[in-house]
Amino acid sequence: MSDATLPPLPLTVIAGYLGSGKTTLINKLLADAGGRRIMVLVNDFGELAIDAELIAARGGDTISLSNGCVCCAIGGDLFQAFAKALDASPRPDHLVIEASGVAEPDRIANFARAEPELRLDLIVTLVDALNARTQADDPLIGRTLHQQFQSAGLLLITKDQLAGQEQATGLASWLSTLCPETPILRGEMDLEILLGPETNPPPSVDQKHPHDHDHSHEDMYERWSFSAPLAPDVEALRVVLENLPTGILRLKGVANSTPEPVEFHTAGRHINITPAPGVTTHGLRVVAIGLAGNLPTDELAARFETLATSA
Amino acid sequence: MSGIKIFNARKIITMDVNRPEATHVAVRGGRILAVGNKAEASSWGEAEIDTRYADQVIMPGFVEGHAHIVAGGIWKYVYTGFHDRMKPDGKSVKAMTTIEDVLAHLTSEERKLEDPDVPLVGWGFDPIFLEGRRLDRHHLDQISATRPIAVLHSNFHLLTANTPALALAQYTKGTNVEGVVLEKDGSPNGELQEMAAMFPILRRLKVDFSDLSKDPEGVRAYGDVARLCGVTTVTDLFAELDDEEVSQLEQITAEPEFPVRLVPALNALGGPAAEIADRALALRPRSTAKLRLGIVKLMTDGAIQGYTAQLKEPHYFKGPNNGIWNIAPEQLHETVALLHSKGIHMHIHVNGDRASEVALDAMEHALAKHPRGDHRHTLQHVQLADRAQFRRMASLGLCANLFANHIYYFGDKHYELTIGPDRANRMDACANALDLGVPLAVHSDAPVTPMAPLFTAWCAVNRQTASGRVLGPNQCISVAEALRAITLGAAYTLKMDGEIGSIECGKRADFAVLGSDPLAGNPRELKDVPVVATVLDGEPTA
Numbered sequence: 018m019s020d021a022t023l024p025p026l027p028l029t030v031i032a033g034y035l036g037s038g039k040t041t042l043i044n045k046l047l048a049d050a051g052g053r054r055i056m057v058l059v060n061d062f063g064e065l066a067i068d069a070e071l072i073a074a075r076g077g078d079t080i081s082l083s084n085g086c087v088c089c090a091i092g093g094d095l096f097q098a099f100a101k102a103l104d105a106s107p108r109p110d111h112l113v114i115e116a117s118g119v120a121e122p123d124r125i126a127n128f129a130r131a132e133p134e135l136r137l138d139l140i141v142t143l144v145d146a147l148n149a150r151t152q153a154d155d156p157l158i159g160r161t162l163h164q165q166f167q168s169a170g171l172l173l174i175t176k177d178q179l180a181g182q183e184q185a186t187g188l189a190s191w192l193s194t195l196c197p198e199t200p201i202l203r204g205e206m207d208l209e210i211l212l213g214p215e216t217n218p219p220p221s222v223d224q225k226h227p228h229d230h231d232h233s234h235e236d237m238y239e240r241w242s243f244s245a246p247l248a249p250d251v252e253a254l255r256v257v258l259e260n261l262p263t264g265i266l267r268l269k270g271v272a273n274s275t276p277e278p279v280e281f282h283t284a285g286r287h288i289n290i291t292p293a294p295g296v297t298t299h300g301l302r303v304v305a306i307g308l309a310g311n312l313p314t315d316e317l318a319a320r321f322e323t324l325a326t327s328a
Numbered sequence: 329m330s331g332i333k334i335f336n337a338r339k340i341i342t343m344d345v346n347r348p349e350a351t352h353v354a355v356r357g358g359r360i361l362a363v364g365n366k367a368e369a370s371s372w373g374e375a376e377i378d379t380r381y382a383d384q385v386i387m388p389g390f391v392e393g394h395a396h397i398v399a400g401g402i403w404k405y406v407y408t409g410f411h412d413r414m415k416p417d418g419k420s421v422k423a424m425t426t427i428e429d430v431l432a433h434l435t436s437e438e439r440k441l442e443d444p445d446v447p448l449v450g451w452g453f454d455p456i457f458l459e460g461r462r463l464d465r466h467h468l469d470q471i472s473a474t475r476p477i478a479v480l481h482s483n484f485h486l487l488t489a490n491t492p493a494l495a496l497a498q499y500t501k502g503t504n505v506e507g508v509v510l511e512k513d514g515s516p517n518g519e520l521q522e523m524a525a526m527f528p529i530l531r532r533l534k535v536d537f538s539d540l541s542k543d544p545e546g547v548r549a550y551g552d553v554a555r556l557c558g559v560t561t562v563t564d565l566f567a568e569l570d571d572e573e574v575s576q577l578e579q580i581t582a583e584p585e586f587p588v589r590l591v592p593a594l595n596a597l598g599g600p601a602a603e604i605a606d607r608a609l610a611l612r613p614r615s616t617a618k619l620r621l622g623i624v625k626l627m628t629d630g631a632i633q634g635y636t637a638q639l640k641e642p643h644y645f646k647g648p649n650n651g652i653w654n655i656a657p658e659q660l661h662e663t664v665a666l667l668h669s670k671g672i673h674m675h676i677h678v679n680g681d682r683a684s685e686v687a688l689d690a691m692e693h694a695l696a697k698h699p700r701g702d703h704r705h706t707l708q709h710v711q712l713a714d715r716a717q718f719r720r721m722a723s724l725g726l727c728a729n730l731f732a733n734h735i736y737y738f739g740d741k742h743y744e745l746t747i748g749p750d751r752a753n754r755m756d757a758c759a760n761a762l763d764l765g766v767p768l769a770v771h772s773d774a775p776v777t778p779m780a781p782l783f784t785a786w787c788a789v790n791r792q793t794a795s796g797r798v799l800g801p802n803q804c805i806s807v808a809e810a811l812r813a814i815t816l817g818a819a820y821t822l823k824m825d826g827e828i829g830s831i832e833c834g835k836r837a838d839f840a841v842l843g844s845d846p847l848a849g850n851p852r853e854l855k856d857v858p859v860v861a862t863v864l865d866g867e868p869t870a
C-alpha cells in the first residue's frame with residue numbers, strides 16, 4: 018500500500034510526437050539506470066529493446082529488471098497508472114512516464130502537481146530535427162506539438178545527426194523564439210539531466226572556497242557545487258531559483274531553513290521546493306549541471322554567496 | 329407438452345415490414361415461432377397462453393448501442409441529479425431541482441452511515457440546471473464537517489468536495505494547482521476540475537471507475553439498469569477484457585437472472601494494433617447467447633462540452649480550442665487498416681467534425697487497401713458531421729450511432745457557447761443519416777446521460793433542449809424511424825440484426841413491454857411511455 022510518510026515520488030514525463038525518439042531514450046534509461054530504481058510507464062512494450070539478460074521477471078503488463086527498474090505498459094488510463102506507481106512496494110526512486118505521441122504532457126504532469134505524494138520533476142519534450150517543423154504546421158496535430166513544446170522544462174532535439182548541423186541549428190533557434198526560457202539540448206541526454214543529480218551535493222571541506230567545479234563528468238557536462246554553513250530563508254531561496262541565469266540544466270540542493278528544511282530542484286525552467294523533514298545537516302548545499310563551457314559558474318557563485326550571507 | 333408459449337398483447341409492434349402489427353407471438357426454446365393474430369400464432373400446435381401482457385404493447389427489446397458498464401456500479405454512490413432516475417433495484421430517485429434538495433438528500437444518506445470514516449460520495453450532480461450559488465465546500469460542510477464528502481458531477485470531469493476531503497488531499501489555502509478552484513482569499517472552494525485535480529481525492533476516497541466497472545455487483549446492476557428501461561441487448565463500449573474480466577462476465581451473463589445480452593467492446597488503444605486484433609479474434613469464439621465478444625472500440629477526440637473535441641473551421645464558438653487526440657491521426661490510419669484487414673468490427677468514437685473526417689479518411693484508406701463488404705464499422709457519437717460527411721459514410725458503408733440525448737442535455741450550451749447556432753442546429757443529424765442511407769442508431773452513452781431508449785428516441789424525434797428550444801427541426805425524424813433506430817438500427821451496428829431487433833419468426837424472443845402505444849401517442853410524450861417489463865429468450869426477466 019501507499020505510504021504518505023515517504024518523500025514525494027519524482028515524476029519525469031517524456032513527451033514528443035511519433036518518431037521523436039522517446040523509446041530510444043527509455044531504452045538508454047533502463048540500460049544505465051546505475052542503481053536507481055526507476056519505474057517506467059510506457060505505451061507498449063513493442064519497441065522496447067530490453068536486454069534479455071536484464072529481465073528478471075515478466076508478467077502481464079509488467080517487466081521487472083535485475084537492476085531494480087520496473088517497466089509497465091499503460092493502456093492510456095492515467096488514474097490506474099499513477100495509482101499503481103504510488104502503491105508499488107517498495108516505492109521506486111523515480112517515476113518516468115512515456116507520453117503518447119499526441120498527449121499533452123501538462124495533462125499528465127498535472128497529476129503530479131496535484132498529488133502530494135508526487136513531485137513533478139521534469140517534462141522533457143523530444144523534438145525530431147527532421148520533421149518537427151512540418152509537423153508543427155500540420156492542421157491536425159500542429160496545436161498538439163506546440164503544446165508539447167510550451168509545457169516542456171527542457172527540450173531535446175533528436176535526430177540532429179541525420180538532419181545535419183544547419184537544419185538542427187535552425188530548429189534550435191526557431192524553438193528558442195517559441196520557448197525563450199527553456200534550455201534546448203541536442204542529440205543525447207544524460208541520466209543526470211533527465212532524472213537529476215543522483216546524490217545530494219557533498220559539503221565543502223574548505224570554508225574559504227565554498228564552491229567547486231569539475232569537468233570530469235564525461236566531457237559534455239560541467240558541474241558546480243556550493244555549500245555554506247547557514248541556510249537561507251525559503252522565500253529568498255525561491256527568488257534566487259526563479260531568477261537563475263541561463264545555462265543551468267539541472268540544479269539540486271538542500272537547505273536546513275526555518276521553519277522547515279527543504280529540498281529544491283530545478284530542471285530547465287521547472288522549479289520545485291519541497292519540505293524535507295529528514296534533512297539534519299546544517300546550512301545550504303547546492304549542485305548545478307550544465308553543458309561544458311555553458312554553465313554560468315561565476316554568476317551562480319555570486320548569487321548563492323549573497324543568499325548564504327543574507328541568511 | 330409442446331413447449332410453446334403464446335404471449336398476447338393489445339398490440340405488438342414488430343419492426344418487421346412483412347407484418348408490422350400483430351396481437352400474438354408464439355415462442356419456443358427462446359425463439360419466435362409465429363407472429364400474428366391468435367389463429368396464426370396457434371398454428372404450430374398446442375400452446376400455453378400467457379396473458380400477463382394482454383393490456384400492454386409489446387415491442388422488440390431495445391438495443392443500447394453505446395453505453396458503459398460503470399452505469400451499474402456507479403449506483404454504489406448517491407445519485408444527486410436534476411432528473412428522476414430509477415435505481416437498479418427499481419426504486420426511483422426523485423429529481424433534485426435545487427441545491428437544497430441535493431443537500432437534503434445527501435444529508436439523509438449521510439445519516440445512514442455508521443462508520444464515521446466512510447466517505448460519502450455522490451454522482452450525477454448537474455449544476456447547469458440549478459439556479460443560485462454554485463455548489464461549494466461550505467454547502468457540503470453543512471452535511472458533515474468531519475466525514476469526507478465528494479460529489480461527482482454528471483460529466484465525471486468535475487467534483488465538489490467538502491473541507492475534510494480537501495484536507496485529505498492537502499488542498500489548503502495557498503494551493504496553486506490547475507483545476508483546484510479557489511475562493512477570493514485563496515483557499516480552495518471545493519470544486520475540482522479534470523482528473524488530475526480530482527485524483528488525490530478519488531484515490532483517498534477509493535473511488536476507482538475501473539474497479540466499479542469490474543465489480544460483480546456493478547455488472548449485475550448494469551443488467552438491471554438496462555432491463556428497467558426496456559433494453560434486452562446492451563453494449564459496454566470500452567472494456568479492457570483481460571482474462572479475469574472475461575471469465576467473470578461469462579459467469580455473470582450465464583446466470584439465468586441476468587436480464588440482458590451484453591456486448592463489450594475491447595479497448596483498441598490498450599496495446600499495439602496487431603495484438604489487439606489477435607485478442608479480439610481470440611475473444612470472438614468465446615461468445616455465448618448472452619455475451620457477445622469481438623468488437624473493438626477506438627477513441628479519437630474528446631468531448632464538445634469540454635472543448636476537447638476536434639473541430640474544423642471555424643472551431644469553437646465561444647471558448648478555447650482544447651481539442652485533443654487520443655491517437656495520432658496517422659496512427660489511426662495504420663490501426664484502422666490493420667484491424668480492418670484482420671476482419672475486426674470497429675466502433676470509433678468521433679465527436680467533432682475534424683475527428684469524423686479523420687476517421688472517414690482512415691476508413692477510405694483501409695477499404696481501398698482491403699476491400700471487404702458488410703464490415704459494419706460504426707462511427708459513434710458523430711455529433712457534428714455535415715451532410716457531405718454523411719454522404720461519405722454512405723459510400724463507405726459505415727453506420728452512424730448518433731448521440732441524440734446530447735441535444736436535450738447539452739444542446740443549449742452548444743447553441744450559446746460551444747459551437748454556436750449553425751452547427752448546434754445540425755448536430756446529431758438523424759435525418760441526414762436516413763436521407764442519405766446511413767444505417768442509424770441513437771444512444772445515451774450512459775452514465776454520461778441516463779440510459780432510456782424511449783427518451784433517446786424522443787430526443788431524435790423532437791430535438792428539444794432542456795430549455796425548450798428546438799434545435800434544427802429539419803433533422804427531426806418520425807417516431808417510427810426513431811423506434812427502428814433503438815431496435816433494428818442498433819442491432820445492425822452490432823451485426824445482430826439477424827437474431828434480434830424485430831419480432832419475426834426465427835429470431836430471439838426478446839421483448840420490451842410498454843404501458844402504451846408509442847406510435848399512437850403524441851410524439852412529444854414518447855419519453856413518457858412506461859416500460860412495464862422485458863422478456864429475454866421468451867422468459868420474462870423479473
Ligand SMILES: [Zn+2]
Nearest residue numbers: 677678708709
Ligand atoms: Zn465516446
Ligand SMILES: [Zn+2]
Nearest residue numbers: 394396565773
Ligand atoms: Zn462512450
